Structure formats: structure tokens, C-alpha cells
Amino acid sequence: MKFLRLLFLLGAILAAPPTVEARTLGLLIGVADYNDASGIRDLLGPRNDVTILWRALKARGAEPADLMVLADNLPQGPAFPVAKALPESGNILAELDRLAERAAPGDTVFIYYSGHGTVQPDNPDEPEDEPETDGMDQVLLPADVGAYSPITRSLKNAIVDDELGRKISAIRAKGAFVWAVVDACHSGTVTRGETVTRTVDPVLLGIPAGPVQTSRNSSRQGTMKLKTHTGEGGIVGFYAVESYDEAIERAFPGYDLPMAGEADTQRLGVFTYLLHRALTRNTASTYRELAQEIVSEMNLDHTGGKVPPPVFDGDLDAPLPGSDAARLPSSSRGIVESGRITFPVGSLQGFEAGARLALYAPGHTEIPIGMADVISATAISSIAENIAWADGADPVTEGTVAAVVSNPAISFSFVVSPPPPQDLTPTDRDIVSMALDGAFGTGAEAIGISMGAPGNPDADVLLRVRNGRLWVVRADRPWVETAGAPGETPSLALDAEPEKLAADLKTAIWSLARAAKLLRVAAALGESAGADDGIVIKATVSRLAGQEAHAVCKGSEPPPGAQAMPLDPLLPAAAVNCDFVSIDVSNQNDADYYIAGFYVDALGGVYAVPGSTARKGCVRVLTAGADRPLNFRFWIDTWDEKAQRPSAIGAENFVILAIAKDRTNQPPRLCALTQPTLSAMQQSKGDDTRNATPKLAALLNGVGGETTRAMGSADDGGAAMTGRLFVFDVRP
Known part of the structure; x- marks a missing residue:
């Protein structure tokens, strides 16, 4: 989603002193099912998004009664929140008003949205303190969103950024600190299947075209356009992507079970997954440190193809609620037997083949008693060997130990997705097949390059064919075909000599793979x-x-x-x-x-x-x-x-x-x-x-x-x- 910068008046943010019992109040909104009349495709991830963050907030000390969830069709059971109501416009706005009534100085108010977003032209009848530079309002789409009305100049039941900003200002006026997280976007391109992006084409909803943007803003922008006044609580914003990028959800089967769905339908927003990983590690004490951990994990590319960089704004040096230095970060208990340790967590939790583990006696977090290497892992299980016990420590030959990832593994896998069948004529198919055979010759596997499924949107590189050219599309960038345009996607002419096409394709893929390795x-x-x-x-x-x-x-x-x-x-x-x-x-x-x-x-x-x-x-x-x-x-x-x-x-x-x-x-x-x-x-x-x-x-x-x-x-x-x-x- 395009995000509007958090604007602050000059000077320090002066928040009222905290109450004796500061609380974490939360509103978690997950919009998965949209009304049929809207024509908006449903999502799979928001139910799991709100569930895992609800669990994480509870683990960090939030009271369940203080965490309101608006979602549809959540599974039942103690591991899942009970939704108060459907994520419809009236319910969302009412809960924001209720938060403003309850909030007190020193409280942290967590507002989370997972679902679709889009844009619509500014309504000239609605006064704005800071009009959008591109002439477009950003809107969140509740479950009951309807078509655009030329009379009201807005989508029916949509939540416009200006309205959301006013609701949040009312909360901050009580002296509470607001942490807003948005896992949605309004941008989309043809490089990805419609099932993985959280955006709706404005044309689908009857929204008129806005002004043509010839360039992007020179600063990265957040969601709420707010001013901070003396006596107000602070604010920080975490946003999955910037204006021109795509918020993506992927399958994370087996992560933080139980989840809604089965196998590949156990989906999460990629940004929400990374946020949850960082929160449960318990190593960040400020929002800045939490943001840095998210970006570090993102650059390790453990979730699939690389995703666009997120946006963080506001008072990032404020303390993160629920931080507990006495709790062992992201630890998991494993069973020691016959010189190996078996863990019920795997690559999705960072216990990946090649990772180095610090071992602790259960219940004792002061000093590690040994080190071990993860030698094999699935998404949800792992085995560690090469155990080296610390001097003076009592070796554990049988029983349990707690483990923390001390040195993360680096994935050197680099997956290239061939063009989907619909891109290819019979002639193109033969040409591309020969080029791929040449590009994936000797040495490719040795440096981790492999060929994935055709049209797989979660590969590191997506190959596409159009207008007589083979396009090399990065997973985190849009597909730009216009010659000489900023951000033009590299491409190769299909009518080149076969040997040259294969050699040039190999150069492109290997160069991107090497650069990715260095960044990881x-x-x-x-x-x-x-x-x-x-x-x-x-x-x-x-x-x-x-x-x-x-x-x-x-x-x-x-x-x-x-x-x-x-x-x-x-x-x-x-x-x-x-x-x-x-x-x-x-x-x-x-x-x-x-x-x-x-x-x-x-x-x-x-x-x-x-x-x-x-x-x-x-x-x-x-x-x-x-x-x-x-x-x-x-x-x-x-x-x-x-x-x-x-x-x-x-x-x-x-x-x-x-x-x-x-x-x-x-x-x-x-x-x-x-x-x-x-x-x-x-x-x-x-x-x-x-x-x-x-x-x-x-x-x-x-x-x-x-x-x-x-x-x-x-x-x-x-x-x-x-x-x-x-x-x-x-x-x-």
C-alpha cells in the first residue's frame, strides 16, 4: 500500500507519564472473505495472521481480554482467538472508538490490519491538513466494501486513510502510544498470480483514474498522515511495503501450529510472518531493533523469492512492550539421545541445516552449556549433531536441552522459474528450452542455482516471454517492459543466436544469484x-x-x-x-x-x-x-x-x-x-x-x-x- 508519512512537529514527543499498570490494548483485523457483490477475490492468510500475532502478544504479557479480534471463520479452540465480530466497516470504526475510550497514558495500543487495500482519488469535498502529493487516498477494504460511488466520491464502506488517522489521533490524545501495522498494499503487477498479492485493481471497483505519476516521492512513506502535539502519545508504523510494491502472502505449512487450512492453504502474509518471528525471538527491546531484525531475516530469503522492503516510521526508539531480558530468546527444547538432538521446530523457526545452536540447561538462561550444528531440517523439525559441551558443563547424554540459534544458516538456494505455458508459442518453447539447458549447465547446482516450477511467483527470478523477448524478472521488482524507462526489466531477444541467448541468460541468472548470496x-x-x-x-x-x-x-x-x-x-x-x-x-x-x-x-x-x-x-x-x-x-x-x-x-x-x-x-x-x-x-x-x-x-x-x-x-x-x-x- 502507498503510505503517508508520519508528520511530527518540531521538538521531542512529550507523552504523559505512564500509569502504574500500563497495558497493551490490541485490535487485530483480518479480512479474508469479501462479499460476492464486490467482485474482490478472497484471501487465505488473514485468519492465520491475526491468530499468530494474538498468540505473540499474549506471550509478551498482553491480557486476552484486552485483545479484540475482528475476523471471519476462525477455527475454534484454545489456540485461536474468538472473534468479537466480522471485519466490517462499522465494527472496525466502533472498535477504534472503543480503544479511544479505554486508552490511558502509558498504554500501548496495537492496531493491526491484514487484508486488501487500494487507492481512490482525493475527495475535494473532504478538507485535508496535508493533501496527498499524488492526489490519491489510500483505503483499506473491509469485508463489506462496495463499489465506488461518484456521488460520495468514495468506495462504499471503505476506510480512508484520513478517517483512520482521525481515529488514531483520538487514541493518542489520551496519552497512549499507538503501534500501527498494515500488511496490505494497493500496487500490483502481472508478474504474480492474483492469489498471492493483497491488492485490488481500482478499475474492478469502478474507481476513476487518478493523476498520472511521473516520479515517486523522495521519501518512504507510512500509512497515517498525523501530527503530534504536546501531551499526545507517540506513534510508530510498520508497513509491509511502500506505495509501488506488492504485499504478498505465501504458504507456511506447519508454522506455529495449529493454523487455519491444510498444507499449502496454511498461508500467512510474508511481512506478518517476519514480524511474528522477530517478536517471538525476544531479542529486540525497541521498535528500531525489531525493524532491523525483520529486514535482516527478509534479506536471508528463507521465505521464498525476495519481497520488497517494508516501511518503518515514527518513534522507533521507543521501548517495545513485553520485552523480557530474563526470557530465553526464541528457544526450543530438544531431546538428546545417542549424540544427537531432535527438535520439534525447523527451518520456518530458523533451525535450518547449517545453523549454529547455543545450548542451555532448561530453565537456566545465564550461560550456554554447549554448542551444536543443525545437520538436517524440514519446515517443522530438525536434528543437531557435532555437540561441543562447554568447559565445566555437565554433558547431557539423555534428556532435554533448550537451544537458541546463535549463528543463522545462510540459504544459498537460488530458484529460477521458467516461463509459464501461456507465455510460449511452440517456437518460443523450443528456443527457451535450449537457452535454459545452456544456462543450467555445469556448475549451476554447485552454487545453489536450480530450476523451479513454471510460473512459480515465489521463485527468486521469474522468466517471462512477451513481444519476442525473454524477460528476467526479479521477484521483488515490477515487470517494466518500456525501453529506457526507470527500472526497466532486463531482457534478451529470442531471435538471437541460440548459443548467445544461452550464454547471456546464464550470465544474467548467475550474476543475480551471486549478488543474492553476498547480501544473504x-x-x-x-x-x-x-x-x-x-x-x-x-x-x-x-x-x-x-x-x-x-x-x-x-x-x-x-x-x-x-x-x-x-x-x-x-x-x-x-x-x-x-x-x-x-x-x-x-x-x-x-x-x-x-x-x-x-x-x-x-x-x-x-x-x-x-x-x-x-x-x-x-x-x-x-x-x-x-x-x-x-x-x-x-x-x-x-x-x-x-x-x-x-x-x-x-x-x-x-x-x-x-x-x-x-x-x-x-x-x-x-x-x-x-x-x-x-x-x-x-x-x-x-x-x-x-x-x-x-x-x-x-x-x-x-x-x-x-x-x-x-x-x-x-x-x-x-x-x-x-x-x-x-x-x-x-x-x-
């Missing part, structure tokens, strides 16, 4: 990194107001007058042409580090920053306690001035790798991680002017044919590693 490594290192690694980051992005989309970015300093904004690892940040990024890396550890930085663009390009480090293996030494930090400075450049066409846009990243330096290891040679972008595979070709090699070795060479591997420890004799990952939502 960085996400895993960032997730397992702690304050004890000594790496301290200070980062900003500087933007000059009114910068032209076709401007040439020059210089080694931010332009005069540019406004600097802080950057946090993992939190997605909007970036536009000629934004200037500065990242300082300090070392407060006792050991020296080799430091490397790589920019990864949306088309698989990987570039060393600064480029001059190529002479020394793309690494620099950061000595312990150095007075001067290492600095990475670079421009976000969305315009190729040489080719006079847009450069890559979308989800892009900056990776920092830190490898512990000692007298026994040689300086690593990490330039093999670099590779060119796929811009040459766009219809209007650009020139790649950066020096790079199309090989990914050094860091990932030891992976071989393994599908997963834990990173970050030196137990295997290698140098210990840590890292950080920055996420940019680059727009034209």
Missing part, C-alpha cells in the same frame, strides 16, 4: 553481530532539495546546502539521484580488522567502494582503537550520463565486511566479489564503465555444493567475520 551473507553477519565485535558505524545520506533526476553527480563531498539525514543498518532508506552517502567505520575492538565495502545494485552489479582499493584486494586495514575511522563515500547515481538513460533503481544495498586480522592469516582478496550490472541486457543498452570481474570467489568459494552454511565464527579455523548491511530504496 551480509544479512547473516549483521544479524549475529553484537556490540562485542567492536565495529561502530556512523552513517548519513545528504540530499540537495530540488535535485534534477538527470543531474550529473560529481565531487567527493556533499553539495553545498544538502541536508544530512542519519542512516541505520538494515532500515530501508529512500534514495534519489545524487544523494551522497557517507559511512564512517570505527574499531573499538582489541583486534585489527580487514574492512571491505561493496555497493550492490538492483541489477546484480557489485562494485568495490572506494574503487582504489582494488590495488589491495578491495580491503583496507582498520586498526584497533584507531583515532580516524575508515570512510566510505559514494553517490546514489540513477542516471547514466554517458548512455543518456536511467541506471538501475529499486532495492539496492551497501555491504560492509569485517574480517579479523591476526598474524596467521594473509590479507583476503575480495575483489573477486565484484561483477558488472545487467544494464547491457536492457533494450536500450548502456555502457558499463566500471572495472569489474564476473566471478564471485574469495568469500563464498568454500560453499561448494552446500545449500546452507553458518557464517561468522572462527571455529573451523577460518578468520572470524562480522558485517553490516545498508538497504536503499532507490527511485528515479
